[in-house]
Amino acid sequence: MLKVQTIALAASLVSMSAVASDALMQKAKQAGLKPIPQEVSKLFKLIDNPKNPITKQKVELGKKLYFDPRLSKSGLISCNTCHNLAIGGDDNVPVATGHKWAHNPHHLNSPTVYNAVFNSRQFWDGRSPDLEDQATGPIQAPVEMAMDKEKAVEVVKSIPEYKEAFAKAYPGEEITIKTIGKAIGAFERTLVTPSRYDAYLNGDSTALSKAEKEGLKTFIEVGCASCHNGVGLGGTMAPFPAIGKYKYANIGDFKGNKNGMVKVPTLRNILETAPYFHNGATYDIKEAIAIMGETQLGKKLSKKQIESIATFFKALTGKKPYIRYPMLPTETAATPKPNLN
Amino acid sequence: MLKVQTIALAASLVSMSAVASDALMQKAKQAGLKPIPQEVSKLFKLIDNPKNPITKQKVELGKKLYFDPRLSKSGLISCNTCHNLAIGGDDNVPVATGHKWAHNPHHLNSPTVYNAVFNSRQFWDGRSPDLEDQATGPIQAPVEMAMDKEKAVEVVKSIPEYKEAFAKAYPGEEITIKTIGKAIGAFERTLVTPSRYDAYLNGDSTALSKAEKEGLKTFIEVGCASCHNGVGLGGTMAPFPAIGKYKYANIGDFKGNKNGMVKVPTLRNILETAPYFHNGATYDIKEAIAIMGETQLGKKLSKKQIESIATFFKALTGKKPYIRYPMLPTETAATPKPNLN
Numbered sequence: 084m085l086k087v088q089t090i091a092l093a094a095s096l097v098s099m100s101a102v103a104s105d106a107l108m109q110k111a112k113q114a115g116l117k118p119i120p121q122e123v124s125k126l127f128k129l130i131d132n133p134k135n136p137i138t139k140q141k142v143e144l145g146k147k148l149y150f151d152p153r154l155s156k157s158g159l160i161s162c163n164t165c166h167n168l169a170i171g172g173d174d175n176v177p178v179a180t181g182h183k184w185a186h187n188p189h190h191l192n193s194p195t196v197y198n199a200v201f202n203s204r205q206f207w208d209g210r211s212p213d214l215e216d217q218a219t220g221p222i223q224a225p226v227e228m229a230m231d232k233e234k235a236v237e238v239v240k241s242i243p244e245y246k247e248a249f250a251k252a253y254p255g256e257e258i259t260i261k262t263i264g265k266a267i268g269a270f271e272r273t274l275v276t277p278s279r280y281d282a283y284l285n286g287d288s289t290a291l292s293k294a295e296k297e298g299l300k301t302f303i304e305v306g307c308a309s310c311h312n313g314v315g316l317g318g319t320m321a322p323f324p325a326i327g328k329y330k331y332a333n334i335g336d337f338k339g340n341k342n343g344m345v346k347v348p349t350l351r352n353i354l355e356t357a358p359y360f361h362n363g364a365t366y367d368i369k370e371a372i373a374i375m376g377e378t379q380l381g382k383k384l385s386k387k388q389i390e391s392i393a394t395f396f397k398a399l400t401g402k403k404p405y406i407r408y409p410m411l412p413t414e415t416a417a418t419p420k421p422n423l424n
Numbered sequence: 425m426l427k428v429q430t431i432a433l434a435a436s437l438v439s440m441s442a443v444a445s446d447a448l449m450q451k452a453k454q455a456g457l458k459p460i461p462q463e464v465s466k467l468f469k470l471i472d473n474p475k476n477p478i479t480k481q482k483v484e485l486g487k488k489l490y491f492d493p494r495l496s497k498s499g500l501i502s503c504n505t506c507h508n509l510a511i512g513g514d515d516n517v518p519v520a521t522g523h524k525w526a527h528n529p530h531h532l533n534s535p536t537v538y539n540a541v542f543n544s545r546q547f548w549d550g551r552s553p554d555l556e557d558q559a560t561g562p563i564q565a566p567v568e569m570a571m572d573k574e575k576a577v578e579v580v581k582s583i584p585e586y587k588e589a590f591a592k593a594y595p596g597e598e599i600t601i602k603t604i605g606k607a608i609g610a611f612e613r614t615l616v617t618p619s620r621y622d623a624y625l626n627g628d629s630t631a632l633s634k635a636e637k638e639g640l641k642t643f644i645e646v647g648c649a650s651c652h653n654g655v656g657l658g659g660t661m662a663p664f665p666a667i668g669k670y671k672y673a674n675i676g677d678f679k680g681n682k683n684g685m686v687k688v689p690t691l692r693n694i695l696e697t698a699p700y701f702h703n704g705a706t707y708d709i710k711e712a713i714a715i716m717g718e719t720q721l722g723k724k725l726s727k728k729q730i731e732s733i734a735t736f737f738k739a740l741t742g743k744k745p746y747i748r749y750p751m752l753p754t755e756t757a758a759t760p761k762p763n764l765n
Contacts, residue, residue, distance in 0.1 A: 150510055158516045159505065169491055169752045175499050176762050184525040186764070355754045366761060408747040411510045413696045420707060421517050423527070 105288050107296055114303045115312035118284035119277045129314065130200045130272045135215050135265045137272055140252040145270030147248070147409045148263060153238050155228035156182055158421025162221065162267060165193040168406060171355030172197035172274065177334075177363025181221075182229035183424075190335030192363035197403070198351045200272045201315030207361045208340040209320045215268030219260050232260035234419050239263060241419070244412030276352060276401025283398070291398050298395025301388050306380045316350040316399065325378030330364035337361055353396050368393050446629050448637055455644045456653035459625035460618045470655065471541045471613045476556050476606045478613055481593040486611030488589070488750045489604060494579050496569035497523055499762025503562065503608065506534040509747060512696030513538035513615065518675075518704025522562075523570035524765075531676030533704035538742070539692045541613045542656030548702045549681040550661045556609030560601050573601035575760050580604060582760070585753030617693060617742025624739070632739050639736025642729050647721045657691035657740065666719030671705035678702055694737050709734050 120126045131137050148154060152161040160181060165174045172195035174180075179187040191207055199205065205217035221227040222235055239245045239258055249258050249266070256262055280299075282290035291299065302308060310321045323345040325331060326338060339345040345361060358364065359371040369389050376384035384392075461467045472478050489495060493502040501522060506515045513536035515521075520528040532548055540546065546558035562568040563576055580586045580599055590599050590607070597603055621640075623631035632640065643649060651662045664686035666672055667679060680686040686702060699705065700712040710730050717725035725733075 152508065152511070153516065157521070159521060164500070167493065169750055170493070171754070175494065175755070176764060178764070180498070180500060180764055184764075357755075367757070403751045406749040408749040409510055410744045413512070414516070414698075416708070423517060423519070423521055423525075 107300055108284060108286070108288070110303055111284060111299060111308075114308040116284065116303075116308055116316070117312075117314045118281040119275055119314060121277075121281075121285045126275070130275060132213060132215065132268070132272065135269060137269050138252065140248070141266050141269035142273055143270075144245075144248040144252045145266035145268065146406070147245075147411055148239075148267050149270050150409050151411055153411075153414065153418070153421070154222055154230055154235050154263070156230045156234075156421070157423050159423075160228050162196075162218070165221070165227070166196035168196070168274070168403070171195055171352050172199075173356050175357065177358050179227065181227035182225065185226035187226055189337040190362050191337060192358065192361055194346075194348055195352060195356045196271055197274050197276050197401070198315055198349050199318075200275060201313065201349065202318035202346065204318075204320055204346060207337065207346050209344065209346050210340065213268065214271045215261075215265045217264075218267035218271070219264035222260070222263070235260055235263060237417075237419050238414070241415050241417040242412045243415070274404060276403055278351065278399050278401035280398040281401075294391070294394045295398045298391040298393070299398075301391040302395050305376065305382060305384060305388060305392075307375070307392065310347045310379065311350050317347040318349055319347055320344040321347045323379070325374075329374055329378055330360070331362065334362040334364050350396065351399050352401055354400055368396065448641055449625060449627070449629070451644055452625060452640060452649075455649040457625065457644075457649055457657070458653075458655045459622040460616055460655060462618075462622075462626045467616070471616060473554060473556065473609070473613065476610060478610050479593065481589070482607050482610035483614055484611075485586075485589040485593045486607035486609065487747070488586075488752055489580075489608050490611050491750050492752055494752075494755065494759070494762070495563055495571060495576050495604070497571045497575075497762070498764050500764075501569050503537075503559070506562070506568070507537035509537070509615070509744070512536055512693050513540075514697050516698065518699050520568065522568035523566065526567035528567055530678040531703050532678060533699065533702055535687075535689055536693060536697045537612055538615050538617050538744070539656055539690050540659075541616060542654065542690065543659035543687065545659075545661055545687060548678065548687050550685065550687050551681065554609065555612045556602075556606045558605075559608035559612070560605035563601070563604070576601055576604060578758075578760050579755070582756050582758040583753045584756070615745060617744055619692065619740050619742035621739040622742075632736075635732070635735045636739045639732040639734070640739075642732040643736050646717065646723060646725060646729060646733075648716070648733065651688045651720065652691050658688040659690055660688055661685040662688045664720070666715075670715055670719055671701070672703065675705050676703040691737065692740050693742055695741055709737065 120129060127137070149162045152159050154161065165179055165181070166172050167174055174193045177192060178190045179193045194207070200214060205211035205214060206220070211217040211220065219232070222230050223232055236258055239249070246258070249262065252266060253262055279290045311317045313319065320340070322343060323339055326343070354368060357366040357368065359368065365371050365374070372389045372392050373384055376382045461470060468478070490503045493500050495502065506520055506522070507513050508515055515534045518533060519531045520534045535548070540555060546552035546555060547561070552558040552561065560573070563571050564573055577599055580590070587599070590603065593607060594603055620631045652658045654660065661681070663684060664680055667684070667686070695709060698707040698709065700709065706712050706715070713730045713733050714725055717723045
């Protein structure tokens with residue numbers, strides 16, 4: 084009995100030590116870094132959209148639409164083509180490539196959909212307020228899925244299982260491109276990937292290695308967290324004076340929004356989402372860190388600092404959600420035919 | 425107690441009646457139609473390849489490779505792009521479309537991968553003996569995934585998790601394009617979709633509706649089963665005198681193999697795999713049945729016969745396997761970069 088009590092006490096001490104806040108945790112919080120909450124109710128509140136509250140019906144429907152290539156003009160491209168959930172939620176290529184192999188005219192890189200729910204705005208120029216709105220863009224963009232919005236709606240309405248699913252997910256609402264975007268957005272809101280970094284910020288001081296903690300410290304001290312902060316380690320709009328310089332001089336003509344602001348990409352799963360920058364200018368994370376230091380912070384980072392930050396990034400690779408590949412309902416005679424041209 | 429016995433007896437009679445063979449079942453067997461076996465050991469024997477025996481390790485690895493776009497030159501196209509497991513195992517478009525939006529030069533349609541294991545030969549001209557061999561073709565075809573075979577191997581070898589998975593699945597074997605094909609083939613062998621039609625041929629006389637049974641009878645009597653037979657309801661090589669006539673005159677220049685033989689497409693899941701024929705000439709299953717009757721059987725089928733056969737086809741829509749969408753291992757600095765050009 085005594086032995087059992089001793090073990091229980093020891094376990095409780097270990098547990099207490101593991102959740103005690105250390106100085107680096109405090110420093111991280113002061114720098115504006117925030118974890119994905121461990122408590123489901125808090126997480127749910129964070130990812131939910133009061134204008135489109137998450138329900139199981141919406142998420143299941145949205146998942147189907149996310150994977151459905153029939154929402155594209157050609158019938159070959161789905162949301163998942165450029166934001167492939169198997170490879171970090173993006174496409175690994177420098178420039179978004181869509182209908183008839185068109186490239187994004189500004190040479191923009193497809194950002195990851197994982198944790199995009201934490202972005203304050205969507206798209207590189209922040210022109211969209213949320214995932215629901217964003218999802219309607221690439222479906223219609225001539226260089227992406229190239230679909231007429233009326234035709235996208237027609238596809239969905241021509242498939243009885245989709246009509247039923249919409250009636251259950253959005254009772255009383257008409258099926259429009261907006262409702263399609265809402266369902267896709269609801270699914271995308273669930274695509275969060277908690278990592279060891281979150282466990283650490285949530286109080287488990289053993290979740291990061293010594294070298295990763297060192298890296299986090301460097302990351303904060305050199306100033307990375309001035310843009311890469313919040314739950315998303317990015318996702319807000321920030322000035323980008325580096326545009327037109329260095330690697331940006333040669334690839335693409337993107338200038339940000341009308342105020343020159345550019346969306347700060349999330350650093351979550353950053354080691355899975357090369358190539359980097361809005362124009363996919365480099366596949367090398369160390370080069371990316373060096374360039375960011377130079378262009379955005381005006382600092383020439385040392386090799387040691389760069390390696391330390393890159394080591395910290397390992398802790399940002401998160402646990403991906405379990406996704407059952409959807410078996411999509413079959414089209415009918417009324418479904419508009421794909422058009423490869 | 426008596427009541428219990430009576431119920432048990434009644435249940436046993438129902439069950440006996442349900443498994444009793446009826447005249448149509450006999451007729452179907454005589455016509456060469458065979459079900460997917462219900463017994464797992466029989467099914468396993470049927471789908472296995474003694475030269476590449478199915479193991480869990482091979483199937484899991486093969487699934488990852490099947491979904492991996494990094495096996496293509498562009499990094500955007502996977503096996504699943506044209507043989508999409510979400511939409512019947514094909515792509516819904518008339519002509520296979522690959523690297524840089526190239527179309528198949530003979531205007532060939534992507535056949536479904538579901539139940540392809542039951543094909544006696546692979547590809548429309550039957551030039552490949554099995555799935556393991558077939559899988560290496562589209563990876564390298566310039567109009568499909570357009571990948572150098574050396575580069576495909578380099579991609580796999582540059583990713584430690586893949587190297588480990590190959591070492592476990594194929595211990596002692598070198599990673600080559602052939603080993604890649606073997607793993608993909610092992611996965612594809614598991615993609616079988618038992619349907620109500622199989623339940624019926626396996627002895628459950630209640631599995632088909634009256635109209636579907638009527639359709640099966642018509643299907644046999646008009647002669648469809650002379651080509652569409654075996655477990656695959658197709659999958660063998662057959663003469664195709666219709667080539668160059670009717671809808672075939674205008675789309676594509678495919679002439680079959682050197683003996684004019686063409687692979688008979690499976691009819692399993694046929695209502696999910698429009699458009700039809702080797703050249704995707706029609707999306708209308710009734711038109712397809714009419715044309716086949718006219719060109720291959722020399723018969724003008726009545727509207728009633730056509731509708732009856734189409735009704736039978738509903739019973740061929742099978743249960744799809746449960747597929748967890750794979751999270752693929754991350755590329756390394758050594759991984760060849762995608763090339764969109």
